[in-house]
Amino acid sequence: MELLQYFLDNLELLGTLTLEHISLVGVAVGIATLTGVPIGIAITKNERVAKSVLYIASIIVTIPSIALFGIMIPILSIIGQGIGYLPAVIAVLLYSQLPIIRNTYTAINNVDPALREAARGVGMSQNQRLRMVEIPLAVPVIMAGVRTAVVLNIGVMAIAAYIGAGGLGTLISRGISQSDPRQLILGAVAVSVLAIIVDYALLALQKRLTPKGMEREAAAT
Amino acid sequence: MIRLDNLTKVFDTPKGAVTAADHISMEVPSGEICILLGPSGCGKTTTLKMINRIVRPTSGKVFINGEDTSSLDTQDLRRNIGYVIQQIGLFPNMTIEENITVVPKLLGWDKAKYRERAREMMRMIAMEPDAFLKRYPSELSGGQQQRIGVARALAADPPVMLMDEPFGAIDPINRAVIQDEFLKMQQELNKTIMFVSHDIDEAIKMGDRIAIFREGKLVQYSEPDELLAAPKNDFVESFLGEDRALKRLNLVKIRDLASEEIGLVRPDDTLATALQRIESYGYVNSIVMVNDKRQPVGIINAAVARTTHGHCRDHYQSVPVVVTLDDDLRKVASLMFAHDMTWVPCVDDDGRIVGQITQRAITHHLGSRYRAHSKGEDNAKAAEASPSPAIKE
Numbered sequence: 001m002e003l004l005q006y007f008l009d010n011l012e013l014l015g016t017l018t019l020e021h022i023s024l025v026g027v028a029v030g031i032a033t034l035t036g037v038p039i040g041i042a043i044t045k046n047e048r049v050a051k052s053v054l055y056i057a058s059i060i061v062t063i064p065s066i067a068l069f070g071i072m073i074p075i076l077s078i079i080g081q082g083i084g085y086l087p088a089v090i091a092v093l094l095y096s097q098l099p100i101i102r103n104t105y106t107a108i109n110n111v112d113p114a115l116r117e118a119a120r121g122v123g124m125s126q127n128q129r130l131r132m133v134e135i136p137l138a139v140p141v142i143m144a145g146v147r148t149a150v151v152l153n154i155g156v157m158a159i160a161a162y163i164g165a166g167g168l169g170t171l172i173s174r175g176i177s178q179s180d181p182r183q184l185i186l187g188a189v190a191v192s193v194l195a196i197i198v199d200y201a202l203l204a205l206q207k208r209l210t211p212k213g214m215e216r217e218a219a220a221t
Numbered sequence: 222m223i224r225l226d227n228l229t230k231v232f233d234t235p236k237g238a239v240t241a242a243d244h245i246s247m248e249v250p251s252g253e254i255c256i257l258l259g260p261s262g263c264g265k266t267t268t269l270k271m272i273n274r275i276v277r278p279t280s281g282k283v284f285i286n287g288e289d290t291s292s293l294d295t296q297d298l299r300r301n302i303g304y305v306i307q308q309i310g311l312f313p314n315m316t317i318e319e320n321i322t323v324v325p326k327l328l329g330w331d332k333a334k335y336r337e338r339a340r341e342m343m344r345m346i347a348m349e350p351d352a353f354l355k356r357y358p359s360e361l362s363g364g365q366q367q368r369i370g371v372a373r374a375l376a377a378d379p380p381v382m383l384m385d386e387p388f389g390a391i392d393p394i395n396r397a398v399i400q401d402e403f404l405k406m407q408q409e410l411n412k413t414i415m416f417v418s419h420d421i422d423e424a425i426k427m428g429d430r431i432a433i434f435r436e437g438k439l440v441q442y443s444e445p446d447e448l449l450a451a452p453k454n455d456f457v458e459s460f461l462g463e464d465r466a467l468k469r470l471n472l473v474k475i476r477d478l479a480s481e482e483i484g485l486v487r488p489d490d491t492l493a494t495a496l497q498r499i500e501s502y503g504y505v506n507s508i509v510m511v512n513d514k515r516q517p518v519g520i521i522n523a524a525v526a527r528t529t530h531g532h533c534r535d536h537y538q539s540v541p542v543v544v545t546l547d548d549d550l551r552k553v554a555s556l557m558f559a560h561d562m563t564w565v566p567c568v569d570d571d572g573r574i575v576g577q578i579t580q581r582a583i584t585h586h587l588g589s590r591y592r593a594h595s596k597g598e599d600n601a602k603a604a605e606a607s608p609s610p611a612i613k614e
Contacts, residue, residue: 118310120275122324122373123300132323136314211314213357 006182014171014190021167021194025157028089029149032096037142039097040104041130050105057098065091065156069163088157088165095156096149103145107138136211143206147199154195158187168194223249223272223381223413228281230267241267243437244281249430251286251380252411256424259434260460265417268434269383272415273302285381300324303374303382303412307389309366311358317343317369318354324377335376342372345406364395371403375410384416388423400426421461425449425468433457446472466587470551475544475578478586479567483577486510486521488534495533496526509566510537515573517543517566543568546575550586553578 007014043050063071072087081087111134119129161169171187174180230242242264249255257265270276272283274295283290290298311320318339325335343350346368358366367387374382388396404427407414418424424431425445432442433456441453449469452458461468484502486495488510499508499521507520510533519537529536541560544553544567553565557580564579 112308112310114306114308114310115312117275118304118306118308118312121273121299121304121306121310123296123298123327124323125296128327133312133314213313213315213359 003182003185007186010186014186017166017168017170018190018194021154021157021169021191022198024085024088024160024165024167025092025150025153028092028157029096029146029153031089032093032100032149033146035093036097036100036145037104040101040142041108041135043101043105044108054098054102054105057101060094061098065095065159066162068094069160073163083163084165087163088160088167091160092153092156095153099145099148099152100142101145103148104138104142107141108134110141111137137214140206140210140214143202143209147202147206150202151195151199154191154198158191222251222284222286223255223415224284224287225268225272226282226284228268228271228283229279230264230271230276231279240437242271245439247432247439247442249413249415251413253429254407254414254416254427255430255432256428257415257417257432257434258419258421258424258460259440261419262436263434264437265432265434266385267437269385269415269417272381272383273299273304296327300328300377301379301381303377303379305367305370305374305382305384305387307386309358309363309370309390311366311369311373313358316355316357317361320358320369321354321372321376323373328377330377338376342376345375346372347402364391364399367391367399368402375412380413382412382414384414386417386419389418389420396423403427422468425471433460435460467551467554469587470554470583471549473550473586474546475548475550475553475567476546478550478582479546479576479578480582481576483566483574484508485515485574486533488512488518488532488537490533492521492526492529492531492533492536495521496523499523499526505563509540509574510534511574514571516571517568517574540566543572544578545569550583554583 039053043053068091069083069087072090073082076082076087076090108130115133115137116129119133124132157165157167158169158172161167161173168187168190171183171190175182175184175187225245225247228242228245229240232239232241245264245268247255257269259265267276271278271281272285272290285302311317312323315323318336321339321342322330322335325338330338339354340350343353348365348368353361353365353369358369361369367390371387374384388399391399400423416427418427428445430442431445431448433440433448435456441448441457443451446469448457449461449465449472452461452465458465484498484504486498486508490510495508495510499506502508505523507522509517510519510521512518517540519533520540521533521537525536541562542556542565544556544565546567546569556565557563563581564577566574567576567578569575
């Protein structure tokens, strides 16, 4: 009961922090999509480059977020941004590369060779093939990568509160430092609920972006 | 017209260079269907795909309607060649209409023109435009999808079509239907077509000419009847199969072999007359009885004629079978076996008797080309063996 009361009393704060959290993750994953998808498409042209790029992206994901923030403090201090918004966005941007690049690469690479041949056979240029056939067919899988990145990084962003980035992690870090379980629990639950809701919202978006003729196939997978 | 001039493809593989197509030279006259036939790995598909540069030739040239295509831009070349593949390859993210109009769009037609063209193509392949144009490929059966595949290839009205085992993935019943539809369309369209197949029966049915490939080389390039009658070597012979003589039955119309001479009786003739005619025409079992319009109305059995007196009109049995002059030999041979007959009366469109076709005529026709062929070979051998003038039979 006490927890519920606390929740209701702090509704406004919770709303502000949630919006902050969403905007941080949104901006970071948004930029990550704009970089990751073109990279994912580009590396389909060369298997060796693809292997190295995916390898590097995998290594980045293995760096613990706290360590990543720590590394960035001295580097970004040069431009006076050692803590706060910028390192948080950069960290999420880096973590998002792997799921987005890998899914894009896999999706484009897995386009049925017969379709690729048909597209060449009707006289499409390389760009036309990408635009008219390969990317539309890859959209569901690329979107799945974006979803993974978002859900993964809603969690990572909670830790960014420690470097003063704001967001729902603020409640958790304050809860720990002030030994206040109410804040801690509220923050943790809010992060989880947010992840679940955003995942469903993106799933709905994924379905809308899936080309109509592929709905049946997409439903089967 | 498609002309290939020493077209060659060498693939570099880890095991060394593999020559997939070795100096292929051939010409397909305008409006004809040429079937590239052979076992898998014989180079037929590679040869086909070099024409629209899906496979880039190592050397050699391709001419289309006399023009050397090596000077053309790859995309332009492909947009002017219809291409149908076995896996169909309709774009699943596009509607049927978008699939059909993809080449016209790439060629920059205006919208009204290519939309009307889509409707026209649907009517040509006998599918209702309003029912299908807005649907997606996944909603169609395999046979319907390949009809759309053919429509897509034909949409920009290219003079030349390449078809890579186009009907290979379709069930046998639908395949026969689509083959027939396609032949009917081709009669009007008169495209120059290269068609890869591994099915000898399909090749005989569809092809004006057949090119047999083996290990990257063009072994024999002939019209189907010529191919079956005179296979060039043991490989072609074994590839065509032991029953190749029977396959020729499809290719010959009864018109070519029917004899106008046929023994007939009329209802008023006596059985004695009938028996006499049976014997004089050399029939074994029976003779046909016709009415005033020369339409067959019955047959008189030799056994009956021998043992009974009276008129034909009182002692006839129904005519078991007649054929028309446009039927092929396969049909008549089958009927002969089924009814245990050595001859079958032929009728015209009005059902009047115009002649007969005999088992003898069929076997003679099928055999004559073999005999001519093997005789030629014997002579050649004889000429080789002795420098003196070849011994004639």
